[in-house]
Amino acid sequence: MKLGLVVDLDTCVGCHGCATACKQWNTSGTIGPLSDKDPYGRDPNGAWLNRIRTYEVGDTPNSKTVNMPMSCMHCDNAACVTVCPTGASYKREEDGIVLVDQDKCMGCNLCSWACPYGARELDPHQGTMKKCTLCVDRIYDERLPKGERQPACVLTCPTKSRVFGDFDDPDSEVSRLARERGGKQLMPELGYNPVNTYLPPRNKKQQAAYETSGRSVKDTVKQWVNKVIAR
């Protein structure tokens, strides 16, 4: 299996729901806690596994606003794993999830420097590296209702812009979406072969307008005659 996410940039409104859902689940999850430094002070900064970045593309008046959720891409060739000196970072053989064994991580930061997607964050309290687990502690949990065996970010997304699944299975929803919507990898030129796939914004809907014959306001008023319409 090659598990990962599809993120639909056509419908993401940048609400940050996935970011806080992730924080909420995972702070008590296997990778947690996700600590927060100065949570009520100046420049509060904690460990997050999923952040939303918002960009403007193009100049006034033709700019476009794009919201870009970013979390671990679970790369096929994960440089973060390669550089880990302790074996804490690894990519699971059975499903491709990239994880950090918290007992083995010494917080050296090499992996976060190696990651071009900014997907790894050092826990300010524990000093170990935190990252997206694809909610490995949810997706296999048979005690959860079937529909809820999803990463927390997918479960919560209010515009359903996030889909989780197996990219090895050509019939999975993620494979189908990636195929049909022209899914894109981020920075494929770097060669890490990220699994997570982004769906580009759709072409804008073109709506036909009612075909009218040109007429002046004056003409129009003259033409208004009552039609017999029963109330």
Added chain:
Amino acid sequence: MTSQASLPVTTGLPEFENRSNQQTKYTTCYMCACRCGIKVTVEDNQVRFIQGNPNHPINKGVLCAKGNSGIMKQLSPAKLSKPLLRKPGTERGAGEFEEISWAQALDMLEQRLARIRATDPNKLAYFTGRDQMQALTGMWASQFGTLNWAAHGGFCSVNMAAGGLYTMGHAFWEFGDPDWDNTKYFMMWGVAEDHSSNPIKLGLKKLKERGAKFVAVNPVRTGYQAIADEWVAIRPGTDAIFALSMVQVLLKHRLVDEEFLIRYTNAPQLVVNTPGQKGDGLFFRGQSGQPQVWDLVKQQFVDANLPDISPALFGEFEMPDGTPVRTAMSIMLDKYMDPQYAPENAAKECGVAAEDIERIALEMAQVAFKESITLDIEWTDWAGRKQDKFIGRPVSMHAMRGISAHSNGFQTCRAIHLLQVMLGTIDCPGGHLAKPPFPKHVPPGIKPAKVSAPNTPLKSPPLGFPTCPEDLVIDADGNPLRIDKAYSWDAPISCHGLMHMVISNAVKGDPYKIDTLMLFMANMAWNSSMNTAQTIEMLCAKEADGEYKIPFIVCSDAFNSEMVAYSDLVLPDTTYLERYDTISMLDRPISEPHAACDSVRIPVIAPDRDVLSWQEVMVELAGRLGFPAFTDQAGERRYTDYKDFIVNFEKEPGIGFLAGYRGKDGDKSLRGEPNPRQWEAYEENEGFFEHHLAPNQRYMRHANRDYLELAKEAGWVGSTDQILIELYSEKLQTFRLAGQGLYDGPMPTEEHHKERLVKYFDPLPFYYMPLEEQRIDRDKYPFHAVNQRPMFMYHSWDSQNAWLRQIMSQNYLFMNRVAAEKQGIEDLSWVWVESHNGKIRVQVKLMEGSNEQTVWTWNAIAKRGGAWGLADDANEATDGFLMNHLISELLPQKGDKVDRVTNSDPVTGQAAWYDLRVSISPAAPGETGTWPSFGALKPQPNAKSSPQMLSYSSHENVNLVRPMSDILTRGEK
């Protein structure tokens, strides 16, 4: 939810959670006003996980950033833990409190309130903020006998509520929704992140999947605008001229739904046309008292409400006595074909190109008339006639705060509804759908109370819907009777009151002084007030004898908000996870278009503090004060607590706060005798109740007999009469006549009131320049300044939330790059922003997606240090800023009588937050930092200090250990 099949089990995973130690509970979110259903996993009285309830009608399993941050609300170090009394001898604002017991607090409040109630109940001003329990608080105020009650609608969305309720008996958000499943063209007007958080997001997804067009009309391209197919960068406050120009385009091409207008609106009704005479602009009424129409077949005047007549939509006629009359539609033709509304002229005012105005109108016409949809469902109309289908004109709209917060918002809202009606898109498939208990008759039949007497309940609620000047709440001399001057000539149909005027008026003693101000969930000492710095001064203002001008201030809040420091008695509320609560059918419930729904909150966490929910305090005080509705004939308390009250109180036989699981056995819906197990029934049903409408009751409900009969049985409407859409408002015209001196009834004496009535009480929607712009030098203040809250904080009144504030803890003044470059203003530089009311120094951020004449910011990011558990040097306290300082609660001062008039919509009293105009100038070199700045407040007594490091987990985290064998066999892979 995706269709992902469950994954094969991978072996070797540890037990991550001790499920035997966890409970799942259902309640209703309150991180904002959206009211989503949540499923909460709890262990050891701590929250493990809050997720959307998949079965809930509002959010269907999803949850936003706020809802997902509930744990941090529960964990806030700013939670109040005991009732607080300002220490004798200390000043308001010093934050010196002593903790007292609830018994002391309630005794003290009871004595004070009993004295007020026995003498002059209006000396209690009771105003609530973002609560959703107005059915209870309003009833409490009525029973107390004070006119001076309102919730926060007057500074939030009354323009939208009133605009809709005075036009078609429903409105946006709580009153109605786009038909997300069928609409093909959706237009969103203005800031809309404020209301209906998750349903709109779910809806937008459906539109995008279906290929419907989404047009966003907004000066700023953030939030939902990011995914719109078309962004219309309108100039703030000019939406009405855009809408009405589109109306002109439709009229010009005769692309209006004439059948809809004739059957469901008052467009064919005949209006007296005798300018300058009494009775002008009122309907020509027959013997029966009914408005008349001209029947084209019978060739005579007939009662407008009859079925099977053929009313003329256009034309001028003469009454039998020779009085000229014309149809309301003919007046509309005259009005909207005026060159003022021609696209080329409208374009100059609103900044939307003429060809775009024309095109968008014609796109909507195409969808409404050429791409209509038909549902083959038999239904019965109001007159009992069988119809074989519902015809859908799948164009829909949504508008909220962006329209509402202007002083022309009421008429703008009506203009948008007019556009919807012209296209025949009201309560039809694909159009704008009402949500039960709406629609109601136009307007709902409750009149505001006018008379207050000692120890006597009001005869009607303090808030209602005036239909003529006789309904105003004024004395014989025309002076306001309410402290906020609601229902006075300043703002005659201010159906939600004017919370933003209470402090200012009370301190000035205009119209009179009060004794006690009681606030719930309202941060009036900070971001909920206009003119914040001066409001803080007012809260501390004293008489010559040293007594505070507002002698006693009570506030209930769960957190140490800025308001706490300025209160004398503070009653600590529970958090939303610790309380019983109802989102009641008597209020604005959580209904969906095709289901009447209400819901409850049920505690999922036991409070660890000495707190009481405000609901409990209300019921307790009502019992102590002996309110008739809360006591029996012997004067004994009728209800032991809030839960008991909710179960057993009946507004009328069988109708209570909760509509579900009624009847002795819990098997009755909407109406039924009290069910002693009602709370348990809600708990068993995941905290909500749904009554699905039958397919034949789902559309055209303003004229659908099967629906109207249900609505009457449920107590939502008083009769099964057709709910006629009032495009032409005779009710507004009565006020205009009063302004013209042509009314047989109360009339204003002051010239400026007369002028306001004549100008703004137009019976038809129209565009006018917002009031602040009319009174300032537009060249001196060339920019519009507006604000919005980010999606992850909207309507969340505790942005001290440790997670959400990491997303944003400082706001900037956003400015269009091109406009900034013209002024030599650089990104991240400091500028002075000046309005007629004052100036502030702020940091600028340049952006592309903003109207060039508009600057804007994220609202309510700024906080005071010390409040909310924040450190004194928190970014919110040092770098954030409030635009509020620039906004006056009064109109710009010019030395005339209008100086005393509220900065609000002249019809509804809606606070005109977005009318602000400013100038921008670079700060001098070296001038940096936010100004004004405010000193830090004190934390509450015995506050636990805010942690420097937070590592929350509801249990010990279980690490997934990588086996050494894996490292050895696979190495670094």
